[in-house]
């Protein structure tokens with residue numbers, strides 16, 4: 090055997106020993122590894138062995154690394170004194186193991202690169218779009234304008250702050266003026282922008298039938314509405330009492346996020362007679378205002394930013410371009426991922442509950458609103474015991490994920506909401522790309538019993554990766570459905586990481602880490618250029634880098650490559 094041949098055999102041997110686990114325990118671990126990879130589904134199965142191992146494999150990997158070291162030292166004892174040929178084989182074998190160790194080292198470096206990037210971008214917190222203000226805990230602090238919306242639980246009015254100094258001009262409407270005011274005139278919202286400037290707030294007046302009229306009872310029964318409330322939303326005294334647990338359980342609050350509504354103030358007050366009240370919602374008025382009314386005298390008011398329209402209203406007027414549509418789906422996924430991380434399930438996601446404004450480029454910025462049906466348990470769990478029909482599953486039955494819609498109450502039954510909102514994003518994505526929502530009457534699928542092959546095709550103009558993400562989000566089986574984070578990562582990679590993924594059967598982590606570093610540099614540089622940092626794309630990129638987790642990224646890459654492989658196979662078979 091030539092030395093060259095011996096070396097190549099040694100390399101092979103090294104890899105085989107490592108991968109197949111020829112040592113007894115190594116063999117068992119390797120078999121488990123292979124079995125788990127098989128169970129993990131096609132995405133993981135088709136990926137390269139070392140490239141996309143989910144977190145539970147890290148243990149095996151570490152163990153195998155230990156075994157490789159044992160193997161090396163055992164081999165050394167056996168071969169070190171042998172013939173030159175044996176020594177060559179051993180050296181090459183060691184080199185083979187070394188290569189794998191190198192790969193593990195690359196993984197370790199990539200993980201620490203991710204952590205470092207995350208640390209840089211987490212430092213820069215998302216800034217609320219309105220300047221902070223210190224009062225505004227009473228209804229009299231506001232001037233209320235026209236009604237801007239109405240749901241089944243509340244009416245919403247435009248509002249301005251009384252406590253703000255008088256307007257200087259139409260542009261400078263109040264102390265709490267919209268920060269992006271300088272550039273917003275360019276955005277396609279001229280019809281509404283005057284009213285938005287004069288009334289930068291929206292006040293949601295809840296309808297109060299059964300809660301009684303004490304502040305305690307109102308806050309307790311409408312507590313979910315407070316989930317997106319900021320730390321100063323409730324008056325200090327109320328906050329302290331609620332923290333003491335005096336009012337019963339008040340929900341956790343979510344931290345600020347560009348794609349989640351912020352409630353700036355929440356207070357109770359007597360129900361006033363507002364424009365349209367007698368005509369549009371007479372029954373919910375208190376007898377003081379309508380003798381036949383069934384409402385209580387006091388209710389909860391929530392002060393938010395006034396947005397120009399809902400997602401549904403926007404989509405009735407225009408169809409976003411493919412890039413804008415992708416950015417819109419991505420924003421919903423980012424918002425949902427944020428909620429999941431903070432232990433909140435929205436449970437009533439629909440295009441009426443998504444508000445929309447425009448950035449300085451005219452790109453729609455989406456915020457998830459109306460938390461009235463949300464699940465926000467104190468232990469942050471997204472699992473809810475479902476032992477009786479009286480347990481609420483959430484709002485809007487049409488967009489209820491299959492695992493929730495089909496659940497039957499019983500002893501030990503648990504509703505798992507960890508991927509339920511992500512499923513709803515999949516359904517809403519159809520609307521974003523100009524189609525009927527398949528789960529509304531016009532198409533008529535039902536989440537409880539549809540088959541995935543019944544899902545209507547998306548327009549061919551929708552990018553293939555995006556179509557694949559939407560298909561995955563609408564998987565019936567939540568175990569086969571990606572989380573909002575993984576789905577968002579797929580879109581990030583598809584939008585901005587094409588080079589990192591291009592022409593590859595698999596993507597080495599080092600290449601991805603290089604791309605992440607470049608991406609970080611680009612985002613940081615863009616941030617230095619001033620207002621561009623407020624653009625939707627910049628926000629999304631910053632959010633992605635701030636939430637970077639290696640395993641989620643790997644899974645996203647695995648899914649994307651699998652999707653591409655599938656669509657290539659389809660093209661070839663046609």
Ligand SMILES: Nc1ncnc2c1ncn2[C@@H]1O[C@H](COP(=O)(O)OP(=O)(O)OP(=O)(O)O)[C@@H](O)[C@H]1O
Nearest residue numbers: 238239240241242243245291393394395396441459
């Ligand atoms: N911050 C806001 N800015 C502008 N419009 C808003 C705002 N909040 C709500 N709206 C409008 O008011 C409508 C009703 O608000 P919301 O969905 O919060 O009420 P609801 O009664 O809780 O709804 P649902 O019937 O879904 O329970 C929205 O669909 C939207 O048109």
